[in-house]
Every structure is written in C-alpha cells, then in structure tokens.
Amino acid sequence: MEKGPPAKHGDDELVALAQKGDSNAFEDLVERYKQKAYRVAFDFTRDREEAKDLSQEAFLRAYTHLKGFNQRAGFYTWFYRILVNLCLDYRRRQARASWKSYDETTDRADERNDQTSSPDRAAMADETSRRVEAALSALPPKQRTAFLLRNHQGLSIHEIAKIMQTAEGTAKVHLHRAVMALRKSLAELI
Amino acid sequence: MAQNENRVQRDCKNLEQDLVLYYYSECDIKDRSRVETHLEGCAYCRRFLEELHLLLPLTSKQDEPNEAFWDAYSKEIHRKLVEAREKPSWWTSLLTFIHPWPVPALATALILVLGLTLTFTKGMWRSQGTPPEEMTLMEFLPVAENLEFFKAMEVLDALDLLEDVGGAKNGSA
Numbered sequence: 001m002e003k004g005p006p007a008k009h010g011d012d013e014l015v016a017l018a019q020k021g022d023s024n025a026f027e028d029l030v031e032r033y034k035q036k037a038y039r040v041a042f043d044f045t046r047d048r049e050e051a052k053d054l055s056q057e058a059f060l061r062a063y064t065h066l067k068g069f070n071q072r073a074g075f076y077t078w079f080y081r082i083l084v085n086l087c088l089d090y091r092r093r094q095a096r097a098s099w100k101s102y103d104e105t106t107d108r109a110d111e112r113n114d115q116t117s118s119p120d121r122a123a124m125a126d127e128t129s130r131r132v133e134a135a136l137s138a139l140p141p142k143q144r145t146a147f148l149l150r151n152h153q154g155l156s157i158h159e160i161a162k163i164m165q166t167a168e169g170t171a172k173v174h175l176h177r178a179v180m181a182l183r184k185s186l187a188e189l190i
Numbered sequence: 191m192a193q194n195e196n197r198v199q200r201d202c203k204n205l206e207q208d209l210v211l212y213y214y215s216e217c218d219i220k221d222r223s224r225v226e227t228h229l230e231g232c233a234y235c236r237r238f239l240e241e242l243h244l245l246l247p248l249t250s251k252q253d254e255p256n257e258a259f260w261d262a263y264s265k266e267i268h269r270k271l272v273e274a275r276e277k278p279s280w281w282t283s284l285l286t287f288i289h290p291w292p293v294p295a296l297a298t299a300l301i302l303v304l305g306l307t308l309t310f311t312k313g314m315w316r317s318q319g320t321p322p323e324e325m326t327l328m329e330f331l332p333v334a335e336n337l338e339f340f341k342a343m344e345v346l347d348a349l350d351l352l353e354d355v356g357g358a359k360n361g362s363a
Contacts, residue, residue, distance in 0.1 A: 023275060030267055034260070042253045051253070056267050060274055132249050150214055152250045157216050172216070176207040183245060190244045 011075040019066055026066070030059050033076060037083055043152040044087035046133055054090055058083035084149070084163050091141050128189060135185040139178050142166075146174035147182070202234050209235060213242045 009017070009028070017025035037058060042051035062069075062079045069078055136144060145164060149155045155163070161171040205228060211217050212225045229235055255263075 023271065027268060027271065030271075031264065034263060034267070038255075038263070039253070043250070046251065048253060048255065048259075052263060052266075056263070056270060059267055060270055063271060063274060128248060129251060132251065136249065147249075150216075151246055157211075172207065172211060175214070176210045179210045179213075179242065179246070180206065182249060183241060186245055186248070189248060190241055 012071060015066065015069065015071060015075050018063075019069075026063055029075065033079065034059075036076075037079070040080070040083055040153060041087055043148045044091060046136075050090065054086050055083065058086050061086070081163060084145075088141070088145060091144070095141060131186060131189065135182050138185065139181055143174045143178035143181065146171050147178035150175055199234065202228075202232060202238070205235060206238070209239055210242070213239060213246070 009025070011029065011032075014025045014029050018029065034055065037055035038051055041054040041058075042048070045051045045054065058079065061082050065082075069075070136147075139147065142164065146160055149160045149163065150157070157168050157171050157175070160175075161168040164171060164174075166174075205225065208217060208221055208225050212222060217225060229239065
C-alpha cells in the first residue's frame with residue numbers, strides 16, 4: 001500500500017512532492033491548514049456551509065495551480081491569497097444578490113446556537129451576535145475586508161495592503177473607517 | 191473654556207486613526223510615543239481606547255465545528271481532489287479528440303477542397319484581384335488593336351490611290 005509522507009515534512013517539501021505528483025503530500029497540506037482556512041472563510045461568510053465550500057474551493061484551486069507555484073513565498077501565504085480572493089469574490093456576489101433580510105440572518109443564528117446551557121445567556125449572546133453580524137454586513141466591502149483581515153486574522157497593515165492590492169495608507173484608512181462605523185453602530189453593546 | 195474644549199476634541203478627532211492603529215500595534219515608534227503622551231493628558235482618548243478594547247473582541251465570532259465535521263470535511267476534499275486529478279483539462283480533451291488515424295484523411299480532404307476551390311474560382315479571383323490601372327489598360331487594348339487595323343487600311347487606301355493615279359496616267363498615255 002502506498003504510504004504518505006511523514007508529518008514532519010515542512011511545507012516546502014510537501015509542495016515539492018505534490019508538484020512531482022504525490023497526491024498524499026498535497027492532502028497532508030490540506031490536513032495541516034484546513035482549520036485555519038475554514039476560520040478565514042467563516043469570518044467572511046459567517047456561515048458554516050459557505051465557509052466549508054469556499055475553503056475547499058481554495059484548496060482545489062491551489063492544487064490545480066500548484067505547478068505554477070514557484071515557492072518564492074511560503075505555501076500558506078500563497079494559499080491565503082487564493083482563499084481571501086475567493087472570499088472577496090463571494091462578498092461581491094453577495095452584495096450583488098438580493099439583500100438578505102435581518103430576519104433570515106436571525107433564523108440562521110438561532111439554529112446554530114442551541115447548545116448553550118443558560119437560556120438568558122444564550123439569548124444575550126444571540127442578540128450580540130446578530131448585532132455584530134448586521135454591523136459587519138453593513139460595512140462597505142473594502143472596509144470590511146481590511147477590518148476582518150486585521151481584527152480577526154491578525155494580519156499586518158503591510159500584508160493587508162498586499163492582499164487588497166492597495167497602498168498601506170489606504171488600508172489604514174479603510175481599517176479606521178470600519179472601526180469608527182462599528183463603534184457607532186455597536187455603541188449599545190459597551 | 192468651551193472653545194478650549196472644542197479645540198481639544200478637534201485634536202482628538204484628528205488622532206482617531208492613530209488611536210485605532212495604536213490599538214492594533216501598527217504605529218511606528220514616533221507615532222506611538224506621540225499617542226502615549228497625548229493619552230496621559232486626555233481622558234476622552236483614554237475612554238475611546240477603552241471602548242475599542244471592549245468592543246472589538248466582541249466582533250470576532252469563533253465557530254468550532256466538532257470532530258464529525260472535520261472528518262466529513264477531509265473525506266469531501268479528498269473526493270474533490272480525486273475528481274480534479276481524473277478530470278482531464280480542456281486541451282487534453284481536445285488532444286484525445288484528435289486520434290492519429292483521421293489526421294492524414296483530414297489533411298488530404300483539406301488539400302482536395304483547397305485545390306478544387308482554387309480551380310473553380312480562378313476566374314473570379316482574377317477579375318476580383320485585377321487592379322484598376324490594369325482594367326483601364328485592358329479596356330484600351332482592343333481600341334489600340336483597331337488603330338493598327340486602321341493604319342493598315344490607310345496604307346491600302348494609299349496603294350489603291352497610287353494604282354488609280356498610275357492607271358489614269360497609263361490610260362491618258
């Protein structure tokens with residue numbers, strides 16, 4: 001039986017093996033980064049199924065374009081850009097699609113939060129989550145992207161500017177405006 | 191007093207972006223020390239920063255799916271990767287369509303069609319391809335040929351005239 005590469009292999013070695021046709025090596029990379037990828041996609045979508053589909057799509061794109069990856073940047077940096085671009089496309093599609101009503105969002109949030117022990121606490125958490133979700137959805141796409149990448153993913157302004165293909169100063173402005181808008185719309189939570 | 195407060199608030203407003211960047215540790219040393227100096231003497235900005243510390247962590251929502259989800263995730267991505275491996279690319283599909291045996295047949299047919307087309311449309315091509323100067327020349331060619339004919343006729347007329355003159359002279363003689 002064919003044996004996969006051992007887990008101690010670094011990303012570069014796994015990529016090199018995958019580029020030579022070792023499919024197990026690429027699946028090792030998937031196992032290594034699937035949770036991180038899922039969380040990034042979840043930050044953008046706030047929907048479990050969409051996050052799963054987007055992160056898997058990013059892995060598939062990385063796989064089909066692996067031969068063109070020259071390893072100048074690390075695998076995850078390269079993959080991360082693919083993933084964020086897919087998430088941005090998703091946001092654009094969402095923005096073009098019909099406006100999702102607040103009630104629909106609320107129903108979905110209710111379905112997800114059925115495991116909390118205290119009903120009051122659950123209700124409060126639900127309410128906070130709903131408000132945050134609504135406030136984030138109301139942000140313009142660029143502000144939202146800059147905010148998610150900095151606040152949720154911990155990326156530096158330099159990295160955000162590279163991913164958004166904009167100047168660092170512009171990324172700072174987007175981040176600042178996003179924070180100010182959220183502070184305004186979520187003032188009741190603090 | 192009120193004017194002084196307004197001025198302070200305006201200064202603080204200008205510092206907002208730096209405060210946001212300070213919160214995210216994105217200030218350079220110079221800006222950081224400027225913000226810290228300002229914070230020491232400004233209750234409004236200290237409150238603003240406190241609000242960011244309270245509010246912004248609330249916005250990140252973690253979703254922690256269970257083990258079953260990750261198992262299903264791995265199986266699904268494995269299936270998709272296998273499909274991607276087995277699915278031929280568009281150019282491979284095109285290559286598989288072009289089998290070795292029809293290539294000479296297609297080439298022969300193409301040459302035949304090309305040959306027949308050229309043969310039967312030769313006149314058409316020529317008439318279409320003739321430049322306008324040549325067309326004018328060809329129009330005048332028959333006229334030029336006629337000129338030669340008329341010249342010859344003139345010579346014959348002249349000969350007839352000479353014969354007539356010669357005949358008349360002989361007759362009178």
